[in-house]
Amino acid sequence: MSAKTSSEETGEETAHVSNYLPKLDLSLIPILGCTYTILFLDRTNIANARIEGLEKGLHMPANGYATCLWIFFIPFVLIEIPSNMIMSLPRIRPNVFLGINMIILGIISTCQGLTKSYGGLLALRFLMGIFEATLPAGAAYLISEYYTRKEAPLRFAMFFTFGILGPCISGLLAYGIRNMNGIQGKEGWRWIFILEGIFTIAISFLVFFLVPDFPERTKVLSGAEKAHLLEKLRRDKGDQKLSIRSVNWVKTLGDYKIWFPTLMFFCCDMTAASMSAFIPTILTELGWKAARAQYMSIPIWLTGIVAQLFSCWVSGKVGWRFPFVLMGIMIAMVGWIIQIVYSETHAVSPGVRYFSLFAMSGGSFIQMAMTTSWMTNNLRGRASVAVGTAMILGLGNCANFVASNVFIKKEAPYYPTGFRTGLGLTMAGAVVCMTFVGLLWMHNKKLDKKRRDGTGRVDDQVEYRYQY
Incomplete structure (x- = not known):
């Protein structure tokens, strides 16, 4: 009887998973993946603009292009950790946090096509590093919160796939935009920045409306589905709640x-x-x-x-x-x-x-x-x-x-x-x-020895086996 009950419970759990995993995938991956596509578009459009005359148009020095590249990465590296911690705070909603950062990023990206000086471009590249840093890290963080260790690899692959789409379409977009050279008195390289910046702004509004909250507050799932998801995540990864003081x-x-x-x-x-x-x-x-x-x-x-x-x-x-x-x-x-x-x-x-x-x-x-x-x-x-x-x-x-x-x-x-x-x-x-x-x-070997000796605990929040 107990075997039958266990089998029934397993079948019921499988049915739950098959019901709401596709729903989660559709709610999370496409819209968060778009933030990663934006990252690559904004990162590669300066190379396309260079081909179309960026350096000559802004009278950049010999090392000016290289400076535009590395100045972006200074805030990009420094901002990501505090950005993810801010997004983790109880009163912060991921859709609002990521949406605001993306709309500001789109405005800054557009302004690259309007700036009249090399110094202005450098300032804009630095600001882009700040607001772009929040997007891929925040998106990957939110994805990791929804899936078990077994489910995560395929979902991260889907997420990174959107990033690969960036270089796939960036060159073709630039090739088409170059034909706008001279429209409203603007060079073709300016239109590359302007139009791709406007595209970023448009995607930001979708982020506001479509990105879900963290699992414990999500409205994507029904009450029963959310309870099942939280229990499944707890069994797989322990208590994921954040307490900054601890x-x-x-x-x-x-x-x-x-x-x-x-x-x-x-x-x-x-x-x-x-x-x-x-x-x-x-x-x-x-x-x-x-x-x-x-x-x-x-x-x-x-x-x-x-x-x-x-x-x-x-x-x-x-x-x-x-x-x-x-x-x-x-x-x-x-x-x-x-x-x-x-x-x-x-x-x-x-x-x-x-x-x-x-x-x-x-x-x-x-x-x-x-x-x-x-x-x-x-x-x-x-x-x-x-x-x-x-x-x-x-x-x-x-x-x-x-x-x-x-x-x-x-x-x-x-x-x-x-x-x-x-x-x-x-x-x-x-x-x-x-x-x-x-x-x-080595960690797993020591843990196994402790458990054989009767001093090790079962997997919990502090002591658990690592995956290879």
């Missing part, structure tokens, strides 16, 4: 379960950030120009989407993370090695280099979603998750700054400095990954 900030900020995934994310993001620096060169060598070159870059990014979604789906089924991270590293290394052989011998055909971009895209994007979900899987408590998601998407994205400085224009099309740096950081990611696995294994 947080040990020194321990939280120094947690190796946050720092190691952040370093891994940095290493893999170097590949994604670098690709935009030499994709145009390779496509030009293949004889493709303008619209066709932009079109032929789309399959490269789509490969990243497919590899990311499939690997995270399998990972969620088997319950492992690190084998997929290592697989992504190995695949990306193949791409980097091809580029280095070309750099040193000049004997690699453009077709082989084109293939290498597929390896780099697939390998790097497998790592991004997997590393983020792996980190959140091993954190307990809302404070740790808030800090972790902020750090991994803040410090981790600083690879864009490195990529912008190691791909030296005068070294084109061989880029020896950039290719060697990329391969070195990719290999460093493998070392960090294996070290992290070793630390998690």
Whole structure:
């Protein structure tokens, strides 16, 4: 009788999950994913504007473009942790917090197309770093609050997929907008900023209306569904409620379960950030120009989407993370090695280099979603998750700054400095990954010994087994 009752309860639970998981996915992923698309659009539109005459139009100095890039990352890195902590406060609603930040970001982005001076552009880039920092970290944080450790990898893959759509469409948008050169007396590069800024403002209104609250206050689910979700999350991750006064900030900020995934994310993001620096060169060598070159870059990014979604789906089924991270590293290394052989011998055909971009895209994007979900899987408590998601998407994205400085224009099309740096950081990611696995294994081994001796507790908020 008890077996039958247990089976019935399991079947009832499964029915609940199958009912409201799709509802959660539709309520969270598309709108929060759009905030990540905006991040990449705003990050790449300055490169498109440069091609259309930004530097000449604002009489920028020789190092002016590089300065515009790095000045963005100063507030971007510093703001993300306090931003996520503010969003965690009981009286703060995620839709209002993210919506206000996005609408301000859209206004600032639009103003880049209206500024008359280089100094004005620098000020606007700094302000963009402040308000853009709140969006991807806040979105990833909110996603992590709704899903169990088994469910999280695929949802993070969906989220990062929206980011990959940014470079997919950015070049084509810029190619179309360039035809507006001269309209209302404005150069084409100004329209790139203006129209994409207006697009950001439009999305911000959807954020206000569509982004749900935290699980305990959500209105997306019915009362019974919400109760079931909260109980399921409690069993899987413990008590996630935040009490700022009780947080040990020194321990939280120094947690190796946050720092190691952040370093891994940095290493893999170097590949994604670098690709935009030499994709145009390779496509030009293949004889493709303008619209066709932009079109032929789309399959490269789509490969990243497919590899990311499939690997995270399998990972969620088997319950492992690190084998997929290592697989992504190995695949990306193949791409980097091809580029280095070309750099040193000049004997690699453009077709082989084109293939290498597929390896780099697939390998790097497998790592991004997997590393983020792996980190959140091993954190307990809302404070740790808030800090972790902020750090991994803040410090981790600083690879864009490195990529912008190691791909030296005068070294084109061989880029020896950039290719060697990329391969070195990719290999460093493998070392960090294996070290992290070793630390998690040692923790679990000690915990198992304590439990065999009768001194260890069952998994709770403080003492629990870590996932590999």
